[in-house]
Amino acid sequence: MKKPGLLFVVSGPSGVGKGTVCDVLLRRAPSVFKSVSATTRKMRPGEAEGVNYYYLTDAQFDAMEKEDKFLEHFEIYGNRYGTPREAVEKKLNEGLDVLLEIDVQGALAVKQKCPDALMIFLLPPSFEQLERRLRGRKTENESAIRRRLAAAEAEMGHMSEYHYAVVNDDPDLAAERILRILKEEKTRPARGTGEVQIVR
Numbered sequence: 001m002k003k004p005g006l007l008f009v010v011s012g013p014s015g016v017g018k019g020t021v022c023d024v025l026l027r028r029a030p031s032v033f034k035s036v037s038a039t040t041r042k043m044r045p046g047e048a049e050g051v052n053y054y055y056l057t058d059a060q061f062d063a064m065e066k067e068d069k070f071l072e073h074f075e076i077y078g079n080r081y082g083t084p085r086e087a088v089e090k091k092l093n094e095g096l097d098v099l100l101e102i103d104v105q106g107a108l109a110v111k112q113k114c115p116d117a118l119m120i121f122l123l124p125p126s127f128e129q130l131e132r133r134l135r136g137r138k139t140e141n142e143s144a145i146r147r148r149l150a151a152a153e154a155e156m157g158h159m160s161e162y163h164y165a166v167v168n169d170d171p172d173l174a175a176e177r178i179l180r181i182l183k184e185e186k187t188r189p190a191r192g193t194g195e196v197q198i199v200r
């Protein structure tokens with residue numbers, strides 16, 4: 001029997017750079033499997049089915065929810081998102097480390113259900129930087145940006161519920177910090193229960 005992999009969560013407010021940092025991390029660590037979420041949101045240009053998400057109708061999402069096929073699921077900014085349970089369990093049993101790149105509500109739900117999960121919060125260098133990144137990405141209109149910034153304030157309040165808070169001043173450096181944490185945590189018998197450690 002292979003030693004099971006480590007389940008880790010990279011979370012944080014919208015626009016902090018989760019997608020960017022996780023892409024770097026995955027290029028550097030091919031043994032990490034990123035869970036592909038299901039969503040009811042529309043596919044954006046450049047995205048592909050089964051790569052970025054599994055794109056479901058509301059009815060399909062309802063069916064998966066009813067059959068308890070999600071590890072966690074939430075409505076975020078008017079769309080539904082969920083982590084399919086089966087692939088996560090399969091990959092962990094194969095010995096791969098599994099990355100969940102999910103929002104803060106989802107992360108806290110995973111922490112409840114999987115107490116061994118390693119919880120990493122991605123921090124912007126400042127709130128002004130977060131706003132600049134959200135605007136710079138040009139994927140949301142003004143009202144959506146304001147909604148995300150208001151949510152970000154509340155989400156930052158949950159930072160203390162994570163094991164680590166990694167500053168994303170630079171995507172390469174942030175990915176490196178996460179990989180270092182993973183390496184250290186894989187040799188520990190149990191997750192720490194102390195205060196969140198800020199890594200910059």
Ligand code: ADP
Pocket residue numbers: 012013014015016017018019020021133134136137168169170171
């Ligand atoms: P999230 O997945 O958390 O919503 P993204 O990965 O989409 O965030 O990043 C939001 C925007 O910020 C993108 O335009 C991205 O290129 C940019 N970005 C990400 N990390 C950094 C960084 N360290 N410095 C400057 N810009 C960044």
Ligand code: 5GP
Pocket residue numbers: 013014018037038041072073074076081082083101102103105106107
């Ligand atoms: P986007 O629509 O921009 O791809 O993602 C919006 C938000 O949903 C991001 O914060 C992203 O991390 C989060 N997200 C993506 N997949 C999941 C998931 O399966 N569960 C939860 N809770 N959040 C998710």
